[in-house]
Amino acid sequence: MGTSKLAFLYxxxxxxxxxxxxxxxxxxxxxxxxxxxxxxxDNPAAAFLExxxxxxxxxxxxxxxxxxxxLSTEFGDxxxxxxxxxxxxxxxxxxxxxxxxxxxxxxxxxxxTEWINTQVAQAELAQRAAEGRVVLRRLNRIEYENTINDxxxxxxxxxxxxxxxxxxxxxxxxxxxxxxxxxLMECYLQAADRALDEAIANLPQPPLTELRMLCxxxxxxxxSTENVYRHLEDSVVLFSSxxxxxxxxYDFYPNQPGRYRFRISANGYQSDGQPVTYRVxxxxxQLTGTNGLIGYFDAPADEPTVVEFEHYMEPHATxxxxxxxxxxxxxxxxxxxxxxxxxxxxxxxxxxxxPLFDSWPPESHRRIxxxxxxxxxxxxxxxxxxxxxxDQPLVDAEEILRRFTRRAFRREVTDAxxxxxxxxxxxxxxxxxxxxxxxxxxLKGVLLAPDFLFLREEPGRLDDxxxxxxxxxxxWSTMPDEELLSLAAEGALGDSDVLRAQVERMLSDPRASAxxxxxxxxxxxxxxxxxxxxxxxxxxxxDHMLKVSMIWETELFFQQLLEEDLSIANFIDSDFTMLNGRxxxxxxxxxxxxxxxxxxxxxxxxxxxxxxxMASVLKVTANxxxxxxxxxxxxxxxxILGNRPPPPPANVGxxxxxxxxxxxxxxxxxxxRAVASCASCHTQIDPPGFALE
Numbered sequence: 001m002g003t004s005k006l007a008f009l010y011x012x013x014x015x016x017x018x019x020x021x022x023x024x025x026x027x028x029x030x031x032x033x034x035x036x037x038x039x040x041x042d043n044p045a046a047a048f049l050e051x052x053x054x055x056x057x058x059x060x061x062x063x064x065x066x067x068x069x070x071l072s073t074e075f076g077d078x079x080x081x082x083x084x085x086x087x088x089x090x091x092x093x094x095x096x097x098x099x100x101x102x103x104x105x106x107x108x109x110x111x112x113t114e115w116i117n118t119q120v121a122q123a124e125l126a127q128r129a130a131e132g133r134v135v136l137r138r139l140n141r142i143e144y145e146n147t148i149n150d151x152x153x154x155x156x157x158x159x160x161x162x163x164x165x166x167x168x169x170x171x172x173x174x175x176x177x178x179x180x181x182x183x184l185m186e187c188y189l190q191a192a193d194r195a196l197d198e199a200i201a202n203l204p205q206p207p208l209t210e211l212r213m214l215c216x217x218x219x220x221x222x223x224s225t226e227n228v229y230r231h232l233e234d235s236v237v238l239f240s241s242x243x244x245x246x247x248x249x250y251d252f253y254p255n256q257p258g259r260y261r262f263r264i265s266a267n268g269y270q271s272d273g274q275p276v277t278y279r280v281x282x283x284x285x286q287l288t289g290t291n292g293l294i295g296y297f298d299a300p301a302d303e304p305t306v307v308e309f310e311h312y313m314e315p316h317a318t319x320x321x322x323x324x325x326x327x328x329x330x331x332x333x334x335x336x337x338x339x340x341x342x343x344x345x346x347x348x349x350x351x352x353x354x355p356l357f358d359s360w361p362p363e364s365h366r367r368i369x370x371x372x373x374x375x376x377x378x379x380x381x382x383x384x385x386x387x388x389x390x391d392q393p394l395v396d397a398e399e400i401l402r403r404f405t406r407r408a409f410r411r412e413v414t415d416a417x418x419x420x421x422x423x424x425x426x427x428x429x430x431x432x433x434x435x436x437x438x439x440x441x442x443l444k445g446v447l448l449a450p451d452f453l454f455l456r457e458e459p460g461r462l463d464d465x466x467x468x469x470x471x472x473x474x475x476w477s478t479m480p481d482e483e484l485l486s487l488a489a490e491g492a493l494g495d496s497d498v499l500r501a502q503v504e505r506m507l508s509d510p511r512a513s514a515x516x517x518x519x520x521x522x523x524x525x526x527x528x529x530x531x532x533x534x535x536x537x538x539x540x541x542x543d544h545m546l547k548v549s550m551i552w553e554t555e556l557f558f559q560q561l562l563e564e565d566l567s568i569a570n571f572i573d574s575d576f577t578m579l580n581g582r583x584x585x586x587x588x589x590x591x592x593x594x595x596x597x598x599x600x601x602x603x604x605x606x607x608x609x610x611x612x613x614m615a616s617v618l619k620v621t622a623n624x625x626x627x628x629x630x631x632x633x634x635x636x637x638x639x640i641l642g643n644r645p646p647p648p649p650a651n652v653g654x655x656x657x658x659x660x661x662x663x664x665x666x667x668x669x670x671x672x673r674a675v676a677s678c679a680s681c682h683t684q685i686d687p688p689g690f691a692l693e
Contacts, residue, residue, distance in 0.1 A: 045071075048112040052097050052104055064646075075123035088116040089643060095684060137175025138454045139473075140165045142518065146478035148191070148447075151407060152199040153363040155259065155312040161194070162187045170639075171522050173473070185448070192447040196440055198257070199364035202377065204384050206256040206355055213251050215347045220248060228329050230337040230344065235304075237269045239337055239344040242329035246320040248283060249350055253316050258355025263308045264321065264347070268301035271343040275300050275594045277324040277581075278345050279545070280309075282317050294319065296545060298594040304348055310356070321347060324545055325582075368404065368443065369436075372396060378434060387436040397425040397439055404443060409451040410479055411465035412489060421445055464488035475506045477514035507562065513555075520558045524611060524639060525620045526551055532624035541586070545595075549583045550616035556597055557611070572640070574609040576601050586615060612636070612692065621692070629665065630682075633689025645681045666690065 049068045056063040075081055090096045092113050097103065104112075139147060141159040149155055163184060166177035215221065215236045221229050228245055230237040238245060254260070268276035275298040282292040297307045311319075323345040332340050359366075361374070369388045377387040390396040401421045405413045421442040428438035446452060455473065457466045468488040472480040480488070484502065492498045506512060521527040529551060534542045556578035561570055579600040584591035587608055592598045602609050611617055621632040638644035 045073075045112060045115055048104070048108065052101070056098075073119070075119045076127065078127075081120050081123060084116050085120055086646065088113045088120075093643075093684075134457075135175035136454055136456065137173070138178050138180060140172050140178060142514075143173070143473055143477050144191075144453075146476070146514065147452075148195050150478050150481075151367075152195060153367055154195065154198055156195060156198060158191050158194070161191050167522075170525070173518075188448055188453070189444075192444050195447070196443060199368060200436070200440065201361040201365040202374070202385055202387050202436070204386075205357065205360040206258070208353065208355075209252070209254065209260075210351075210353050211252055212349055212351045213249055214349050215247055218247065218250065220250065226329055226333045227336045227338075228332045230340070232346070235346050235348040237337070237344040237346045238323050239326055239332045239340050239342065240329040241323050241326040243322070245329050246283075246322045247347055247350070248320045249318045249352065252318050252352050254313055254355070255315055256355050257314050258312065258357070259310055260313050260352055260354030261308065261310050261356060262319065263306050263351040264297070265304050265306045265349050266299040266321075266345060266347045267304045268299050269344040269346040270341065271301045273301045274343070276326075276343055276345045277545070277595045279322055279324055281320050281322065282311070282313070283320045293544075293548070296324065296548070296595040298596060299345060304346075313354070319350075319352075321345075321350070368400060368439075370400070370403075387434055388439070390435045393429060393435045393438070394422065394426060397435075397442065398422045400439060401425075401442055401446070405446055405451075407479070407485075408446050409449070410469050410485070417451070464491050464493040467493050471502065471506065475503070475515045476509070476511040477518055478511065513559075516555050516559050516562070520555055524554060524617055525635070526554060526616055528620050529616065531620070532622070534619075534622075534624045538625060545582050546586060546615075547619075549580055549586075550614070550619060552580075552597060553578050553583055554611060554614050554616045557614075560599060570610065572610045572612065574602075577608060577614070583615065612640070618692065627693060629689030629693055630685055631689070632692045633685035633687070636688040636692070637684060643684075645685055 049071070053068050057066050057068045071083060071087070072080055075084070087096075091104075091109055094103075141162045141164075144162065145156070145158040148158060163181075165172040166179060168174035168177040172178070214234070216231055216234060218236075221231075221236055226245070228238070228240045228242075230239070236247075238247065262280075264280070266278065268274060277296055277298050279296045280294040282294060294311050295309065299305060326344065327340075327342055357363075361369075372388050372390060374386040375389040377385045398418065402413060402418050405418055405421070409417065424442040424445055425438040428441050429435070433441070450456060455466075455469055457463075462470075465485070465488045468480040468484040471493075472478060472484060483505075484493075487493050487498060487502065493502070507515075529547060536542070557574075560566070560578060561568075576599055578597050579587070579589065579591045580595055580597045581591070581593040582595070584593075584600070587606075589600070589603065589606065589608070591600045607613060617635075618627075618632075621635045622628070623631075634645060
């Protein structure tokens, strides 16, 4: 059945949130039937709390700073509902009353928790009926960047120009956490300008660069004072992985941003038949001082092999090639490259071609202006500058804006949507703006409109366009494509067969990788992989390739479960994982070599299997020098069991592990659990935490 079953399960979860027959924002209560019954508070809760809870949770110093007399029955308060729900969970799980206190019988517990759950459910139903299906939410940074790029056909990095998004329950696509501010709107103005600058082509097509760089001829290699390079007739061999022994493509510093195609010819040298891995980075030090990874590649032994890739390059950026896993420059220099007998990377040449355009003006320009002609720009300070011209500016502007707003607003548009932006063009033209400048001003207005920045839904039944947006932002983190919009216009997405087929199509699309990356990155907290950096003294084996491999293992494992429709139990216990050579070596498992990942069966006696023992998870639940069973226990309760413990009381100190004597963290936590205010949480936190130590 492939992905169909799991895909449709995800769809069901999505539709349950959407409510195909439910209500939308600001929908009146009668859209969902009769008003919920008013709760009657002649309930079993008061007697239960008095009998089993009041002794410890009343007075001036209540245990855990929790007062039962603060549990009002005003269930309309969301914060209060969360407190009641937490009480229900702890009683159900046997955490309360504490072990030394008399345990209520099962009938009493059932009556108590059923009353709480009923009141909570009725209050939430009433709130949803009054307020609508969901909180109106805006696009988060990733969705905004992807939407701009898909709208124009660009590859801009815009997320770093926007402030960090808030999050709720660990996810940054929750409407209640995505606030809007004047500062954010200023950032949107700047981002819109940058996107329009890049999309609109008003200069001649940049000349095509075609360059082949022979590595043996590079000045920085020929003049190096370190004896770390072996010069062959038409190539150079790199024996060191030290950062300063890269091959830089110094002859290539493009003035024009754009998509460039690169080819690198290389092979393993003296590598005993094994491939040698190397990485390619963007070296943009002239502008930002940062290096960005393009990718890792395997160079097969002895036989020159060409790898080819395309990458979007900013102006004045170049690339560099660096071998992985070889000796240090100091070790090679001590013996000399000519006498070195260990493996190396032989590189013959690097080629670059670009910027690449399918046509000129480019696709981004034609998505705005179509086939309108370009002419000399008035008041032109640059002799080559051209601008779009029109014989009937308001007619053409309206056509442009209807086409653009339909895609930007992700729905069919009306005169009420479009004509205010046409009025902007008319006003600008009257003020002396050129046609292109006037249209640009209107386009900028569209990119700041609530219908673009927010996922807006009309009251009543969720329409097909809203469903199309929910599907695309859920699975692709970007706007619906033309196929989804066309089906929405036909009203066809309400058909379950059509909906299933679209989910299957979208999960098979490369854009679905956004779902894997964003969901796994937030659910398992992989986005925090760089929050700490392991000490290179304590953990010299930790390196960049290992870190990248950790993340890829988890993402590819999740993707494998999706594609093969495997059991959710694999997240906890699996007989396989996704490994490359670096990670297999780290785990001590016989498996693949080189960079490429393979589905790898785990040995029967291996403690690996499932996300809990993946290096990525163990990395984000450590602090770089030590591990913490408390941190890991909280992670398991929160991310796997969905039962995050409450924060510690304000007067409870943090354990500082003492490694000077024989005292262990286990002994310290045993003492911690002896404190009554700590025991109730730590009896739940510590066991799964120690299991991962």
